[in-house]
Amino acid sequence: MVRYELRRRLMSTEKHQGDLLDHFIRDMNTENFITEDFVVQHMFGFLFIIFDSISTSIALALKLLAEHPLVLEELTAEHEAILKNRENSDSPITWEEYKSMTFTLQVINETLRLANISPGMFRKALKDIKIKGYTIPEGWVILLATSVLHLNSDKFENPLEFNPRRWKDLESSVLAKNFMPFGSGMKQCAGSEYSRVFIATFLHVLVTKYRWTKINGCEVMRSPIIRFPNGLHFKVSEKKN
Numbered sequence: 001m002v003r004y005e006l007r008r009r010l011m012s013t014e015k016h017q018g019d020l021l022d023h024f025i026r027d028m029n030t031e032n033f034i035t036e037d038f039v040v041q042h043m044f045g046f047l048f049i050i051f052d053s054i055s056t057s058i059a060l061a062l063k064l065l066a067e068h069p070l071v072l073e074e075l076t077a078e079h080e081a082i083l084k085n086r087e088n089s090d091s092p093i094t095w096e097e098y099k100s101m102t103f104t105l106q107v108i109n110e111t112l113r114l115a116n117i118s119p120g121m122f123r124k125a126l127k128d129i130k131i132k133g134y135t136i137p138e139g140w141v142i143l144l145a146t147s148v149l150h151l152n153s154d155k156f157e158n159p160l161e162f163n164p165r166r167w168k169d170l171e172s173s174v175l176a177k178n179f180m181p182f183g184s185g186m187k188q189c190a191g192s193e194y195s196r197v198f199i200a201t202f203l204h205v206l207v208t209k210y211r212w213t214k215i216n217g218c219e220v221m222r223s224p225i226i227r228f229p230n231g232l233h234f235k236v237s238e239k240k241n
């Protein structure tokens with residue numbers, strides 16, 4: 001479909017709104033590396049990145065919070081305290097408020113640790129790499145399975161437990177090499193901070209305005225990204241204070 005739309009626009013003379021595909025088309029005229037295949041693969045990648053990533057993390061947070069009422073209570077308390085300190089409780093979240101959401105960010109980290117949408121990240125061996133008696137030949141593609149690293153019991157006690165409080169004691173030197181939900185180095189996720197802010201904002205509205213209970217279909221599987229084979233069904237109702 002993306003290829004069809006790209007070809008249709010390349011042949012048409014009509015003016016568009018200037019969406020991402022139009023930017024690619026404009027750049028195809030000046031940048032040789034932007035070929036038809038490049039555009040199709042990137043458009044597909046972007047659609048996946050934008051549609052699946054944050055929504056999956058939020059769905060998981062909903063499930064984990066519904067199953068852990070004490071965590072939900074602490075999270076709600078953090079957000080209600082923010083509302084209490086505001087002059088107008090309906091005013092938008094400020095940067096200072098976001099920075100004060102310590103426990104919320106621990107909940108987000110713990111959700112990303114337990115079930116990150118991405119199974120890992122790809123790298124290419126630029127030269128032969130010798131490791132534990134094996135050689136990864138130059139040119140091979142390597143999948144660094146960060147989703148496995150995040151369940152390492154040497155670094156995360158009871159790794160399958162949803163315990164946002166663990167983040168209080170984890171040292172940044174340990175995390176640098178053992179927690180990479182957004183990848184690492186120069187290829188690191190361009191949307192990492194945006195994603196954290198988005199999820200924190202969503203949780204703020206959710207816990208202050210709504211309550212929810214799990215109904216059924218909460219099975220989670222990885223193949224290779226996170227999937228909910230039977231969906232996730234919640235009953236959501238507005239909070240009446």
Ligand code: HEM
Binds near residue numbers: 050116120184195
């Ligand atoms: C919870 C949400 C998300 C997670 C867990 C996530 C995770 C990742 C991971 C693991 C990578 C590979 C990084 C590497 O190879 O080192 C990546 C790359 C990328 N992500 Fe995200 N992502 C998320 C949301 C987003 C969003 C919302 C956007 C855009 C608004 C985005 C844009 C990108 C881009 C452009 C790259 C490629 C960076 C490059 O190759 O230079 N991501 N992401």
